[in-house]
Amino acid sequence: MEGGLFSRLMGVVAGLVRGPGGLMTATGLAIITMFALVAIAAPWIAPYPPDVRPPGAGLLEPPSLRHPFGTNDLGYDVFSRIVWGARVVLKVVLLSSLMSMAVGVPLGLISGYYGGPLDRLLSMVMDSLYAFPGIIMAIAVASVLGPSTFNAAVALMVVYVPTYYRMTRARVLELKNEPFIEALQAMGAPGWVILVRHILPNAAPTILVVFGLASADAILTEAGLSFFGLVAVYPQPDWGLDLYYGKNYLLDGAWWLVFFPGASILLLALGFALLGEGLSERFRVRGGSYG
Amino acid sequence: MAETIISVRGLKVYYYTLSGVVRAVDGVDLDIARGEWVTIVGESGSGKSTLALSMMGLVLPPGRIVGGSVLFDGVDLTKLSGEELRRLRGKRIGVIFQDPSAYLDPLRTVGSQIAEAVLEHGVASSESDAWRIAEEALEIVGVPASRARAYPHQLSGGQRQRVAIAAAIALNPDVLIADEPTTALDVVVQARIIELLKGLQRRRGLTIVMVTHDIALAGEVSDRIAVMYSGRVVEWGSAERVIGSPLHPYTRLLIDSVPDLWSRRKVRSIPGEPPDPRRPPSGCRFHPRCPLAVEECRSRQPPRVSAADGWAECFFAGEAGGGR
Numbered sequence: 001m002e003g004g005l006f007s008r009l010m011g012v013v014a015g016l017v018r019g020p021g022g023l024m025t026a027t028g029l030a031i032i033t034m035f036a037l038v039a040i041a042a043p044w045i046a047p048y049p050p051d052v053r054p055p056g057a058g059l060l061e062p063p064s065l066r067h068p069f070g071t072n073d074l075g076y077d078v079f080s081r082i083v084w085g086a087r088v089v090l091k092v093v094l095l096s097s098l099m100s101m102a103v104g105v106p107l108g109l110i111s112g113y114y115g116g117p118l119d120r121l122l123s124m125v126m127d128s129l130y131a132f133p134g135i136i137m138a139i140a141v142a143s144v145l146g147p148s149t150f151n152a153a154v155a156l157m158v159v160y161v162p163t164y165y166r167m168t169r170a171r172v173l174e175l176k177n178e179p180f181i182e183a184l185q186a187m188g189a190p191g192w193v194i195l196v197r198h199i200l201p202n203a204a205p206t207i208l209v210v211f212g213l214a215s216a217d218a219i220l221t222e223a224g225l226s227f228f229g230l231v232a233v234y235p236q237p238d239w240g241l242d243l244y245y246g247k248n249y250l251l252d253g254a255w256w257l258v259f260f261p262g263a264s265i266l267l268l269a270l271g272f273a274l275l276g277e278g279l280s281e282r283f284r285v286r287g288g289s290y291g
Numbered sequence: 292m293a294e295t296i297i298s299v300r301g302l303k304v305y306y307y308t309l310s311g312v313v314r315a316v317d318g319v320d321l322d323i324a325r326g327e328w329v330t331i332v333g334e335s336g337s338g339k340s341t342l343a344l345s346m347m348g349l350v351l352p353p354g355r356i357v358g359g360s361v362l363f364d365g366v367d368l369t370k371l372s373g374e375e376l377r378r379l380r381g382k383r384i385g386v387i388f389q390d391p392s393a394y395l396d397p398l399r400t401v402g403s404q405i406a407e408a409v410l411e412h413g414v415a416s417s418e419s420d421a422w423r424i425a426e427e428a429l430e431i432v433g434v435p436a437s438r439a440r441a442y443p444h445q446l447s448g449g450q451r452q453r454v455a456i457a458a459a460i461a462l463n464p465d466v467l468i469a470d471e472p473t474t475a476l477d478v479v480v481q482a483r484i485i486e487l488l489k490g491l492q493r494r495r496g497l498t499i500v501m502v503t504h505d506i507a508l509a510g511e512v513s514d515r516i517a518v519m520y521s522g523r524v525v526e527w528g529s530a531e532r533v534i535g536s537p538l539h540p541y542t543r544l545l546i547d548s549v550p551d552l553w554s555r556r557k558v559r560s561i562p563g564e565p566p567d568p569r570r571p572p573s574g575c576r577f578h579p580r581c582p583l584a585v586e587e588c589r590s591r592q593p594p595r596v597s598a599a600d601g602w603a604e605c606f607f608a609g610e611a612g613g614g615r
Contacts (some may be wrong), residue, residue: 083423107538179390179394180393180396183386183388183394183395184396185349186380186381186386186388187380187381187385187458187459188377188378188408189377189407189408190378190411193407198396198399201398201399
């Protein structure tokens, strides 16, 4: 009767793609899927190792058939570095988004539903976190923790928890006044049942939209972190890091060193943003801090 | 008379709003017997819903019970903790509301919503038992068990109200509170829902407390009627007597305001507006609109004048026929 998790998932996706905002959702999903496939299949797609100069490769070679995105100042193949770099950015961003969700959503649910002093305290803490510019705070946290993909994910998590918290809380406040929630209370349903089985599913569309839009933002922030060397250490393949080293050769005409990493960052961010916007049209989620 | 299941004594429920204290229920006494159908009738804002819901200890903020007691089967609900009340609600006192479409979770099948409540309250021990009870409850209210897998939006308004009733009776409560259960439904569906409730009352010995503004409906289905005006029950008695020979002028005017298909009697509306519940009139609260009002009505709360099967709060209730 389940019909397989995969086919059910496909059914949901088909429903999302057909409704309003479907074109945006579909484009966004296609872009994200493409990058995900590239990241997963990196060893088979990348023609060369990302951090070794292939035999016969020149330094700063412009794009050619042998090196579609050119080579960098050390002779590494830029295309291979982009392919492997997709792993880093996706790992960091997805991990940080899941962690932000895992922290922000439950806090938002509890805060919104139970209210009281706890709600006021949490709101105050989240608002003070929110007051910092994202990139500044991420840099501060990441510099304290030291460069690694996990630490970068933690830094980004701190930045985006308030977004998930605020949007979830706002949705809970709306739902709390829905008659069916009052009816559940009247019928003696325990608070956790109302929260987990009724409010959370009804808030899920909002959370998904925030996931898309906050992840798009997180990609840009992640690029900033990696530009400053807070995600990976050279010669590990990493888009932001390549951007940092590539910029030195821009005046020498080596545009491919900044163009391809920069375009990849933008395209992936666009994919998540389109997904978020498409979903928000579909579910008619009113614009919050990312609307 | 059968045993008393709900006993309300001197109950006062006030809402503390920014624009003042709303005295929604202001000193009400009622005794409801097991297995009877009591209807609370009144205009909008008379406090009838507040009174009915407080009978299950359900007072939503900014409302508060500020005085009196509600004894349910001997237990004072006003003294129970939130957790104790929660266990009682649903299990022993069920409730259905006016707009059934708004009172069901749009994302869950109706069967799973009923089964969930059954499981939570420990009526069933396993998911499959709970599901079976949910299907049985649906059958009882006349919804085919196959509809258990339907979502609320796939059902009609009447069916949704039946589902709400099924959810309430699946737990086999002693009392069902029905807050304007048919107001949102068309007349034909309304009749069927009322018939269903009547059947449940007769066959299961269910006590029903219904809230409505429709005094004609109240007269048809209830055993006893409480007429509410501005936070007070102004008349209480058997449905037959309250409709047949009302003691309170307000009850009389309510009855006259109902259109009658068969008589040529003119429909009369009650002059004036319901009082502002934040500043109820002095003395008898009905005096500004009452055709019989005299000086005394302005200054003194009228006594409770007993009749054979109830009472009315009016200086003239003692004189036969009251407001005729």
